[in-house]
Amino acid sequence: xxxxxxxxxxxxxxxxxxxxxxxxxxxxxxxxxxxxxxxxxxxxxxxxxxxxxxxxxxxxxxxxxxxxxxxxxxxxxxxxxxxxxxxxxxxxxxxxxxxxxxxxxxxxxxxxxxxxxxxxxxxxxxxxxxxxxxxxxxxxxxxxxxxxxxxxxxxxxxxxxxxxxxxxxxxxxxxxxxxxxxxxxxxxxxxxxxxxxxxxxxxxxxxxxxxxxxxxxxxxxxx
Amino acid sequence: xxxxxxxxxxxxxxxxxxxxxxxxxxxxxxxxxxxxxxxxxxxxxxxxxxxxxxxxxxxxxxxxxxxxxxxxxxxxxxxxxxxxxxxxxxxxxxxxxxxxxxxxxxxxxxxxxxxxxxxxxxxxxxxxxxxxxxxxxxxxxxxxxxxxxxxxxxxxxxxxxxxxxxxxxxxxxxxxxxxxxxxxxxxxxxxxxxxxxxxxxxxxxxxxxxxxxxxxxxxxxxxxxxxxxxxxxxxxxxxxxxxxxxxxxxxxxxxxxxxxxxxxxxxxxxxxxxxxxxxxxxxxxxxxxxxxxxxxxxxxxxxxxxxxxxxxxxxxxxxxxxxxxxxxxxxxxxxxxxxxxxxxxxxxxxxxxxxxxxxxxxxxxxxxxxxxxxxxxxxxxxxxxxxxxxxxxxxxxxxxxxxxxxxxxxxxxxxxxxxxxxxxxxxxxxxxxxxxxxxxxxxxxxxxxxxxxxxxxxxxxxxxxxxxxxxxxx
Numbered sequence: 001x002x003x004x005x006x007x008x009x010x011x012x013x014x015x016x017x018x019x020x021x022x023x024x025x026x027x028x029x030x031x032x033x034x035x036x037x038x039x040x041x042x043x044x045x046x047x048x049x050x051x052x053x054x055x056x057x058x059x060x061x062x063x064x065x066x067x068x069x070x071x072x073x074x075x076x077x078x079x080x081x082x083x084x085x086x087x088x089x090x091x092x093x094x095x096x097x098x099x100x101x102x103x104x105x106x107x108x109x110x111x112x113x114x115x116x117x118x119x120x121x122x123x124x125x126x127x128x129x130x131x132x133x134x135x136x137x138x139x140x141x142x143x144x145x146x147x148x149x150x151x152x153x154x155x156x157x158x159x160x161x162x163x164x165x166x167x168x169x170x171x172x173x174x175x176x177x178x179x180x181x182x183x184x185x186x187x188x189x190x191x192x193x194x195x196x197x198x199x200x201x202x203x204x205x206x207x208x209x210x211x212x213x214x215x216x217x218x219x220x221x222x223x
Numbered sequence: 224x225x226x227x228x229x230x231x232x233x234x235x236x237x238x239x240x241x242x243x244x245x246x247x248x249x250x251x252x253x254x255x256x257x258x259x260x261x262x263x264x265x266x267x268x269x270x271x272x273x274x275x276x277x278x279x280x281x282x283x284x285x286x287x288x289x290x291x292x293x294x295x296x297x298x299x300x301x302x303x304x305x306x307x308x309x310x311x312x313x314x315x316x317x318x319x320x321x322x323x324x325x326x327x328x329x330x331x332x333x334x335x336x337x338x339x340x341x342x343x344x345x346x347x348x349x350x351x352x353x354x355x356x357x358x359x360x361x362x363x364x365x366x367x368x369x370x371x372x373x374x375x376x377x378x379x380x381x382x383x384x385x386x387x388x389x390x391x392x393x394x395x396x397x398x399x400x401x402x403x404x405x406x407x408x409x410x411x412x413x414x415x416x417x418x419x420x421x422x423x424x425x426x427x428x429x430x431x432x433x434x435x436x437x438x439x440x441x442x443x444x445x446x447x448x449x450x451x452x453x454x455x456x457x458x459x460x461x462x463x464x465x466x467x468x469x470x471x472x473x474x475x476x477x478x479x480x481x482x483x484x485x486x487x488x489x490x491x492x493x494x495x496x497x498x499x500x501x502x503x504x505x506x507x508x509x510x511x512x513x514x515x516x517x518x519x520x521x522x523x524x525x526x527x528x529x530x531x532x533x534x535x536x537x538x539x540x541x542x543x544x545x546x547x548x549x550x551x552x553x554x555x556x557x558x559x560x561x562x563x564x565x566x567x568x569x570x571x572x573x574x575x576x577x578x579x580x581x582x583x584x585x586x587x588x589x590x591x592x593x594x595x596x597x598x599x600x601x602x603x604x605x606x607x608x609x610x611x612x613x614x615x616x617x618x619x620x621x622x623x624x625x626x627x628x629x630x631x632x633x634x635x636x637x638x639x640x641x642x643x644x645x646x647x648x649x650x651x652x653x654x655x656x657x658x659x660x661x662x663x664x665x666x667x668x669x670x671x672x673x674x675x676x677x678x679x680x681x682x683x684x685x686x687x688x689x690x691x692x693x694x695x696x697x
Contacts, residue, residue, distance in 0.1 A: 009482055011508055015489035018500050080481035101485035105492045 001116045001156060002026040002044070002177040006036030006059065007051040007078065012101075016049065019105045020112065024139070024156035026180035033057025040066055044176060045073050047115045049108075052079040052090065060093055067094040074115040078103070113137075120163040127162040130222025132201065132209055134162050143201055153178060154197050161210065161220035170217040194218060227420070228413045232406075239405045247394040254390050259349075262383050263337050266351045269293070270335065270376035273304055277315075277357035277372060283308040284357045284372035286315040295319070301379040303348070309370035325375045328352045340377065347384065350377035419444050423452065435463035472636055479519055479637055479651070483512045522652040526636070529659040536578045536663055543607045543614075544569040546579065550586045551605055554594045563594065564602040573607070575614040575684075581660040585668070586616060588653040589680050593620035612687030614666065619679040625672065633670045633680075634658045654680075 003025045007013040010031070017027045028043070030036040033054040040048055040062070048066075052059040063075055075097075077090045082100040090098055096118070097111050113136065117124070125137040131144045139155055141148045150158065157178050161169055174190050198210055211219045276287045286306055288296075295302035296317035305325040306315040313324065323343050329352035330336035336352050352375040426439050438459060439452045490508060494501040502508070528534065547569045558565040575582075586605075593603045601621030608615045632638040637651040654668075661668040666684050673679045 009486055011486040011512070012482075012489055014502070015486075015493045018497065019489075019493055022497055022500060080477060080485070082477060082481075101481040102488040103485065105489060105496065 001046045001112075001119075001160060002028070002180055003047045003049060003112060004036065004039055004043070004045045005029045005049045006031075006033065006040075006054060006062070007049070008032065008054050009051075012051075016105070016108065019109065022152060023109055024152035024159075025112070026156070026176075026178050028180055031055070033059065033062045037062045037065060040071065040073060041069065046119045046177065047112050048073050048075045049078055049112065050075055050095075052077060052081060052086075060090060063090075063093050063095060074119050076108075076111055076115055078108075117163075127159070127165070129162055129165050129209060129220055130207065132162075132222075134159060143206065146202075148200050148202075150197070150200060154193060154200065157193050158197055158201075158220075161218065164220070166219070166221050168213050168217045168219050173217070228410065228417055231413055232410050235409050236402070236406055239409075240402050243398040243401055247398045251387075251390060251394055255387055258383055258386060262349055262378070262380065263351065266337070266349060266376060266378050267335060269302065269378070270304070270351050270353065270374055271332075273306075273376060274332070274353075274355050274357070274374055277306060277355075277374070279357040279359045279370075279372070283312070284314045288315065295378075301381075302376070303342075303378070304374065304376040307373040309372065311373070314372065325350065325377055327373055327375060329354045329373045329375065339380070342377075346379050347381070348377040349380045349383070350375055352376075416445075419448055423448065427455075430459070432466060435459060435466055468635070476523070476637070480516070483516050487512050519652065522656050526652065526656055526659055529656075529663060534581065534660065534663040536581065538576050538578055538664075541575050541577055541579050541582065543573040543575055543609055544571055546582070547586065547605060547607045547616075550583055551590055554590050558594050558603060561594070561597070562600045563597055565594075566602070566604045567606075568604070569607045570609070573609040575609045577614060577684075578664050581664050582616075585657040585660050585682060586618075588657040589616075589618040589682075592653060592680075593618050593678075597621050598623045614682070614684040616682040617679055619673060619677055622672075622676055622678045625678055627672055630670050630672065634668070 001024070003020055005013060005016055005020070005027060007016065007029070008031050013029050013031065017029045020027045028039055028045070030039055034056040036050070036054070037057060039045075050059045050063060054062070059077065059079070063077075066073065066075075075095045077095045077098045078101065079086070079090075079098075080101045087098050096115055099108060099111060117136065125135065127134040127136060133142045135141075136159060141150055141155065141158060157174065160174070160177055171190050174193075178193075179189060194210060194212075198208070201209060203209065207223065209220055209222060211221060211223070213219055272293065273286065273288065278285050278287060284306055293302075294300070296304060296319050298318040298321065300317070300319040302317065303320050303325060304315075304317045305313060305320065305327075307327055308314050311327060316324070326340060328336055328338065328350075332353045332355045334353075338350055338352075339347065340350050341347050352373065354371045354373045356370075357372050423439060426437070430437055438456045441449065441452050441456070444452055487509065490505060490512075494505060547567060551565070551567050555565055590603070590605060593605075597603055597620040601623075602619075603621075604617075604619045606615075606617045606619075634654045634657075636655045658668045661682055664684075665686055666682050668680065668682050670678060670680045
């Protein structure tokens with residue numbers, strides 16, 4: 001899942017980015033509204049974590065311009081303003097959620113996850129693909145009752161594929177949503193991650209779940 | 224409930240009732256006097272006519288009277304007379320009196336006596352009586368040789384009384400009708416005319432802390448209410464302004480504290496949850512946040528104390544040149560790093576009687592702001608003087624984003640041109656604090672734009688104190 005954080009406080013930007021990355025999100029960060037708007041316009045983020053008081057372009061104006069362009073990215077407003085009119089204004093302008101500073105990192109993570117689920121049209125925290133079960137709240141994966149331990153990024157890749165179960169997911173989409181802008185265009189990071197995931201899912205002994213669609217991408221489906 | 228409308232209605236009805244009563248009574252009295260006057264004049268004319276018919280014989284006065292000539296005195300008639308001689312013996316009387324007599328009261332011919340009387344058969348009459356000297360039978364003019372006679376003439380006053388009673392009934396009826404009409408019309412008129420007052424009350428009832436931006440309508444208001452409404456609107460505007468400032472201040476306080484607390488919390492949480500992700504400079508960051516919070520708290524406390532209790536001021540003689548240099552020198556390095564042209568101008572040997580601690584805090588704030596917010600390559604100028612016993616201090620700097628409309632906000636707590644509060648160590652309280660301190664040492668702190676891109680913040684002493692200055696400059 002790919003998240004953009006637009007926050008002018010260096011410390012908050014760094015801690016939140018680290019926290020989300022460690023929890024398997026691909027994170028981009030920006031310190032001002034103009035850059036944030038540019039990034040949100042040019043990339044497909046699953047969730048946008050947006051401070052309201054920003055230099056150059058404030059968060060609400062950014063949100064308004066994004067919505068005018070038809071961008072439906074889910075937005076979590078992060079701000080020190082906690083009055084009801086402030087919240088109402090933010091939500092009326094198209095924000096999906098509102099978190100007041102100071103906040104618990106766990107709560108921020110839960111809200112970002114909830115917005116990610118909404119981004120894929122699901123409210124369920126348990127995804128099932130054949131005998132594969134994914135508990136998105138506990139971030140636990142099991143297959144045929146056997147628990148599987150995954151690295152955060154592997155988990156993020158599996159959850160992304162599971163959320164788009166039955167659809168072909170292109171390599172570029174995986175790069176964008178799981179790796180952010182971190183991988184080189186010709187890199188085989190996606191292939192390596194898919195290979196590692198297949199091994200951990202025990203696809204040699206069980207029925208394969210991740211299918212390669214040559215020239216198109218990958219598909220997670222129970223056949 | 225006691226309302227203006229009810230009170231006005233009650234008082235107006237009372238007033239109208241009293242006026243109608245007084246008016247009706249006056250009309251009745253005038254009409255009665257006029258009618259009775261006419262009645263009396265007719266009665267007197269009858270009496271005088273009878274007097275001219277009276278002759279003095281040897282046996283006494285005798286009236287040459289016939290019922291046929293003067294109707295009314297016949298038996299059963301409504302007019303009566305009785306004539307007495309000088310010895311008060313009845314000489315003549317009308318047949319209408321039958322067996323009765325009239326009382327013998329009299330005035331003179333010129334000034335007769337009128338009175339009301341009731342005849343034995345119960346008829347109410349009006350009578351006139353006078354004494355006169357009848358002519359003798361030989362038509363000789365009356366002279367002092369004839370004794371006087373007394374004539375009393377009376378007429379039934381039934382018609383007069385009926386007319387007066389009718390008048391009373393008409394006046395009372397009209398009065399009551401008018402009073403009833405007033406009782407109906409006055410409340411309606413008052414309701415209509417007091418409608419603007421009711422509208423004003425209804426509008427006022429809807430105003431609370433959340434709707435202070437509302438204003439009373441001023442269109443079509445009566446002259447008495449227009450100034451009240453105008454004052455109320457001014458009051459509302461001031462209240463709205465104060466509430467808005469208060470709201471902004473509370474919100475700003477929350478914002479100023481929430482952001483560093485959020486930073487502190489996220490740093491700590493991250494260090495606990497992901498010890499390996501703990502940054503090497505995490506402790507320095509924590510300390511920086513704590514110092515920033517401390518700075519906000521200290522300044523807020525100083526402001527609150529300054530505004531509530533007043534600050535203790537200890538005046539002493541301050542050598543301005545050394546003082547300004549002492550404050551400005553620590554900023555030279557930062558100014559040089561930002562390539563600022565930093566100029567300090569103070570007159571040598573100039574002295575001011577002031578509180579050096581508060582003055583130092585003010586000047587440090589002004590210079591700190593100037594050095595921090597002047598665009599790279601700009602100019603910062605600090606000037607101090609103590610002419611005519613007045614201390615003046617001016618800090619000017621180049622500015623590229625301040626506008627005239629920003630100036631009133633410069634001294635507001637937490638106001639910053641950039642709403643995003645850049646992490647520059649500034650709290651947005653410096654100028655508010657400087658202004659409070661300036662007030663404590665008897666000075667005013669004001670800001671002006673000198674030209675389009677130069678901000679001048681000036682400290683000016685209100686009352687002169689003992690200051691010494693020579694004109695030589697550094």
